[in-house]
Amino acid sequence: MKPDPHLASLASALSGTVSGAPALDTLRQLLDVMPAMVGLLDTQRRHLYANQAYLDYMGRTLDSLIGTTVGDILGPETLRNNSAAVERALDGETVQVEGWLPRSGGGNDYVTRVHAPYRDPDGSIAGYFVIMQNMTERRRTQDDLFRLAYYDPVTGLANRLLLVKHMADFHAMGEPFTVVIVDFDRFVDVRTSLGQGFANEILTDVATRLSVRAGSVDLIARISDHAFALLIGGTQDPLAVEERLSTIASLVRSAKTASGASVFLSASIGVAASCDTHTRPEDVLRDAEIATGRAREQGGGRHAWFDPAMHARVVEQVRLEHDLRRALERGEELWVAYQPIVEMVTGGLAGFEALVRWNHPERGNIPPGVFIPIAESTGLIVTLGAWVLREACRQIAEWQDKRLPGSANLFMSVNLSTRQLNDPDMVALVREVLRETGAEPSWIKLEITESAVMEKAEQSIRLLQTLRGLGIKMSIDDFGTGYSSLSYLHKLPIDSLKVDRSFVMAMHQSEENRAIVRIIMDLARLLGFDVIAEGIETSADANLLRALACDYGQGYHFARPMPAADADRLVGAEHLPWQVPR
Known part of the structure; x- marks a missing residue:
């Protein structure tokens, strides 16, 4: 094998003379470079x-x-x-x-x-x-990467990953710990209205206040866009934690920017303590988040301790959400019930309200009060609402040809959710459905709750005006139970006010309650609206509403919500079950 000339040169340089001087000089040169x-x-x-x-x-x-x-x-x-x-x-x-x-x-x-x-x-x-x-x-590069991976760049606090690592350390050592989550209510609105810079300053101020005044904690972390978590090691006295929660709520309310500007801010606070049933440290964080969600559901600005029933409820909601998605995809389990709306003076059939129902293949009928909130919170209500609207329009178009000769057109009331009200594609959807089903716009009455309208009043008015321009009729549902403003009510392009069942049921209890219903009807007439009363259960309810000149009514006194086949028999009938024989 031929020697490498470069290695040979190095060997020659290092071998030197007998004295070794050249070799040492070469080695020195090598080390110095x-x-x-x-x-x-x-x-x-x-x-x-x-x-x-x-x-x-x-x-x-x-x-x-x-x-x-x-x-x-x-x-x-x-x-x-x-x-x-x-x-x-x-x-x-x-x-x-x-x-x-x-x-x-x-x-x-x-x-x-x-x-x-x-x-x-x-x-x-x-x-x-x-x-x-x-x-x-x-x-330094490693430290920078560590900071990026484990610390929040806005507040300088630890992030969710580092919180979980610390919890894992406690869990590995068998040490108990408690997690407190502080989730700011309506923080998205604050950021949207006042800007990201303002929001960041508020977050930084709260982070500083928590670090100084929240008591002894092992770690404070920012775990989401608008939530902090406090990790407290050791067994905690619930009363002491309660006192600390009051302090934390006060710190959030007193938040300010660097310039001293403030905004009202409250927090939903959830608490969970580790226990033997937690197999992973992340389970404690999950439970604290579930408790936070419970506090938010109760109106925000309060706190809740986790209990196992909350977890079971969340698991149930997740399962129902999955099943509801499947039902929407298959189109087999969902169906529309129709409740008659009656002309109060004559007792004639004026129209129907379309109400979605769910016949689960394993659980049977699931009440709307159970699955509608899930659909609202997950956004499925947009798809579900579109399906109901299409079914209702198809049905009213079919029934229009079956009504008694010379009678007025029937109308179909369809509920419009808050999510649908904020959907930019809503107007396009209505146009498409009307075109597909052949339904006339004047046959359709969309019902919106006053709270949904007032949440984004100006935006809602613009949408309602556009829908009204198509010829669609509009109704305010559950009137009197929300937080409507009379300054906006006369601006709303609506045709009807629907009196909430709670007022109807209370009419016979006192003159004051009857006066409330009377005032609503007088207000409606003044503004040019007709009135629909819901929840009419007795002939006494119906007679009193007739005396108050109510235009339309619906409730169990007339008929319960029914399948389309049963409702079909009412359309065109010369005598209706609730009419008094002449």
Whole structure:
């Protein structure tokens, strides 16, 4: 095999003459151009030799370095910190350590150090080598990556990942801990209306206040866009935690920006303590979030402790959501019930209200009060509402041809949810459904709750005006139970007010309750609206409403919601079941 000429040249340079001088000079040159710092010390830890990189770090020449110790240059603490590795090297081991090392000129560098024994020709240990590599930039990069991975850039607090790591440490050691989640109510509205900068300052202020005044905690983390979590180690007294929650709520309410600007802010707070049933630390965080959701459902600005029933309820909701998605895809389990709406004076059939029903293949009929809120919270209500609208329009178009000759057109009331009201594609959907089904716009009456309208009043008015421009009729549902403003009511492009069943049921209890219904009807007539009363259950209810000149009514006194086949028999009938025989 032919020798490598480059290696041969290196071997020749290092072999030198008998005196070895050229070889030593070559070796010195080689060491001096190396970026690694190389030093040779005797058994008394005094320097015997160092290359140029080592000399530069220590700020010495070779002559001034020889005979000194590391402690003479970098201080006695550095000498003590290295003593364990040095002793092992002098015992014949090669030891690698890393850590922060002071510079002779001030400051610190992160350095990896190898301590290796230096042996005489006879094999005895005559000292040790120190080979060092400056890793400061790499360490800073690692620290930056760690901060990005585990800390929130806005508040400087730990993030969700670091919180879970700390909880895992407690869990691994068998130590109990409690998690408190502070979730700001309506924070999205604050950010949308006042800007991201304002929102960030509020978050930073709350983070600072919690760090200073929330009591002893092991970690405070920002776990979502608008929620913080406090990790408290050890067994906690519930009464003491309750007191701390009051303090936390007060801190949130007093939040300010750097300039002193403030906004009313409340928080939904959830609490969960670790226990033996938690197999993973993340389960405690999950339970705290479930409790937070419960506090929010109760209106916000309050706190809730987790109990197992909450988890069971969430699991049930998730299952129902999955089943509802499947039902919408298959189109087999959902059906529309129709409740007659009656002309109060004549008792004639004026129209129907379309009400969605769900016949689950395993659980049977699931009440709308159970699955509608799930559809609302998940956004499925948009798809569900579109399906109901299409079915209702198809049905009213079919029934229009079956009504009694000379009678007025029937109308179909369809509920419109808050999500649908905010859907930018709503108008396009209505146009498409009318075109597909052949239903006339004037046959359709969309019902919207007053609370849904007032949530974004100006936006809602624009949408309702557009729908009204198509010829669709509009109705305010459950009037009197929300927070409508009379200053907006006269601006709404609506045709009807629907009196909530709670007012109808209370009419016979007192004159004051009857006066409320009378005032609603007088207001409707003043504004040019007709009135529909719902929840009519007795003939006494119906008679009183007729006396108050109510236009339309619906309720069990007339008929319950029914399948389309049963409702079909009412359309075109000369005599209806609720009409008094003449």
